[in-house]
Amino acid sequence: MPVYKAPLRDMKFLINDVFDYPKHYASLKSGENATPDIVDAILNECAKFCEEQLSPLFQPGDEEGCTLKDGVVITPKGFKEAYDKFVMGGWQGLSAPEEYGGQGLPASMGMFKQEMVGTANWSFSMYPGLSIGAMNTIQLHGSDELKDTYLAPMTEGRWAGTMCLTEPQCGTDLGQVKTKAEPQADGSYKVTGTKIFISSGDHDLTENIIHIVLARLPDAPKGTRGISLFIVPKVQHDKDGNLGEANGVTCGSLEKKMGIKASATCVMNFDAATGYLIGEQNKGLECMFTFMNTARIGTAIQGVGPAELSYQWALNYAKERRSMRALSGKKEPEEVADSLIHHADVRRMLLTQKAIAEGGRAMLYDAGRLADHMVEAHEAGDQKKADKYDDKLGFLTPILKGFLTELGCEAANLGMQVFGGHGYIREHGMEQIARDTRIATLYEGTTGIQALDLLGRKVLLTTKGGAVRDFTARVANFARKQLTDSRLRPFALELLKLIGQWNLLTVRIMLAARKDRDLVSSASYDFLMYSGYVTMAYMWARQAAVAADRLDNGGDESEAFYKAKLATAEFYYERLLPRAQTHASTMLSPSKNLMQLHADDMAFTG
Known part of the structure; x- marks a missing residue:
């Protein structure tokens, strides 16, 4: 079975030489502990975890997939153990605020981590990845009470998060959302409706799942101006986080998908489930964009990651597989034929993959610096500075998400082509990369969006x-x-x-x-x-x-x-x-x- 090797040389070249992250981190309050030695140690440890724990689950997880049993989603064998090790390593809270149990490192450190985790095993990465978006939304738009209740267990990794937007009658056009939220005397709401295509909507990795849900109040205006945002936990709890009864949140079914089969994509039913308002009434879409932008940059990694993984495996195959002679003359005369690497058209495909992976990585790391400045300005209460960097990052976000995922699909298909007929056979893993990658141009807004x-x-x-x-x-x-x-x-x-x-x-x-x-x-x-x-x-x-x-x-x-x-x-x-x-x-x-x-x-x- 092929394995993933973290591209640390290229990552460190970009971090230390091209973008001078050491100087960048020295200018940030959150970068106080992100010294070159610490950053190097974190990168090395993350690479080790991804190579040894996550990569070996890549193909078996696809073969087994997720199952729905008695209303609970069961993840593939090995995922729960890997997630527990992920949590024990402190990886979920790497860039989360220290006041909620995180390590308080810059946001870009989380991106470096996410690239390695996602490349080694994208299906696995989606479980903690969705939680990061939910945490960011609560951090920026939630009340102090909501922050105190939810951020610590989510930072620790005991609780996970999702976002619930899409419904059977609407995808991108969220003005058609029908899920209802009825106000209650105690200030909570009863949320009722059905959401589809919910990544990590249910699983057995954590003791609770916190759903971020778009819904309408009874007197809400029509269209997108009438949407509010709610926290709806899977399991009810008291103010101290002690778990109680189930909360009317169930997984109705699992989607049968082309790829990322080890990631649970659920139809979620909310039946008068208790929820709590995030932000202002009818301003939910504005709050949700925090989650969406986080997810879109995260999805851009799914363009770079498959290009990297497919390139690694295709390059190794091209060096070992022999076929015909190079047109410029025998390169390995002692062998029955020359290796594929000596053929110009194979070089074209490999270099295209390499250019996409390394060029795309640079695009992400460049944006990472902007994200660091934006987050720091938000935390310092400097809205003018935060808006400045938000605008800069906002311009790049659709380019990163749309362009890089389109090229990621191209790179994955080229990897299959290098393998020839063997690329179409499941045991080599190349067709899985192509299947897993295809969704990246669709979710969090299609390329057209x-x-x-x-x-x-x-x-x-x-x-x-x-x-x-x-x-x-x-x-x-x-x-x-x-x-x-x-x-x-x-x-x-x-x-x-x-x-x-x-x-x-x-x-x-x-x-x-x-x-x-x-x-x-x-x-x-x-x-x-x-x-x-x-x-x-x-x-x-x-x-x-x-x-x-x-x-x-x-x-x-x-x-x-x-x-x-x-x-x-x-x-x-x-x-x-x-x-x-x-x-x-x-x-x-x-x-x-x-x-x-x-x-x-x-x-x-x-």
Whole structure:
């Protein structure tokens, strides 16, 4: 069975050299204990846990899946033991506030942890991962009483969390939510309704599960303006957290899914279950976006993780599997055939996976610094500063989620292709990676929803193109500094050309949309993908700049490591970045070619 090996060399290169996290952490109150030695030790221990405990459960968990017995979800063999070790190691509270039992480390440390946990075993990672989003929502929007009641046991890992949005009649369009919340004399509410597609909705890993539920009050306005947010525990409890009776929350069924079969995806029924309001009445959607943004960045990791895992296994296979001779002549004349690694088309697939994994990781780690600043500003009560970093991160969030998960699917499929027919056979694990990854472009908002959020809301409506101008100004400042180095000049010149084009495309769409209102929707996917390719190009240029400097002045890694960075950057710019121009052309195509065909004329006519 193939195993996962944490890419610590690349992670530490980004953390220490490219993004200078040691200096970054030194500037944060929460970074006081995040010294280089401590960070290094945490990364090493997390890698060990993921490699030894989680990776071996990856394929067996998929084979067994979850089962529903007597109304309780049973996770696959080994998951409960692994979760107990996860909790004992303090991993759930790594970035949680110390006042609730956490370690108080920066939010980005949790992201580094989540990448390794998710890559080793994405199904497992979803159980503690959903809890983090629930904890963040309670931390930012809950009353002091709710925080005191729920955050400590959730930080400890004794209690888990979920988010319950989707219902049978609505997915993304939450204005159609029908779940009701009836006020009670004691200030609580009775929540009744059905939610579907609820990840970690029920399981046997914790003693209680805290559901974050969207519901309507009896006099609520119609649409999204009438949605409130509630905490609904699976098991009732007193103010000290002592558990009592069941709370009218049951798992009606388990979804039969394409992938992530070891993660319980549930239909959840709420039958007059006791709940508690989070935030203001009818302001639930605003509070829920805290959870959604946390989940979207977390889901972006599911683009990077599968690319990394599939690349690792495909690379090892390509080195061992022999087939035919290289066109440039025998590479291993003593063998019956040359290894796959010597064939140019196999190199194309492997380098695409490598460029996606390492470029995507850099995009996440760059965003991690913004998240740290945003969280610290929130905790300090500096709303103006928090909003500033929230806006910066908000612009990148749909790019991270939409673009990286699309490329993660591509990388997973390329891994199967390297294996050939063996990639289609379950024992090698490659088809599982592809199945597990496919959901990432769907949940927490499909790629189309991310694209509309980026272009329609973040770029055109809210900032009138300002979000693009601000980000590209940052890229331009970097690119101009690289023009004097002959190795970096091609990257810098291409970046400067692209950011000019990015701004021009934004203006052209803005003007064209005045006459063609459907253009925003028809252009949004291509705009997102274009934005993703340019952003990743910036990340590869940054990695190349550091690699060139270390080759000249010495570094912690080998010369081969830094040369590989430069070579992969060159591959990205010459082989993958040209895709951006197709998206640039397509996004300006009028919506007429999508909308002119009548719906009845699209029917099957065979």
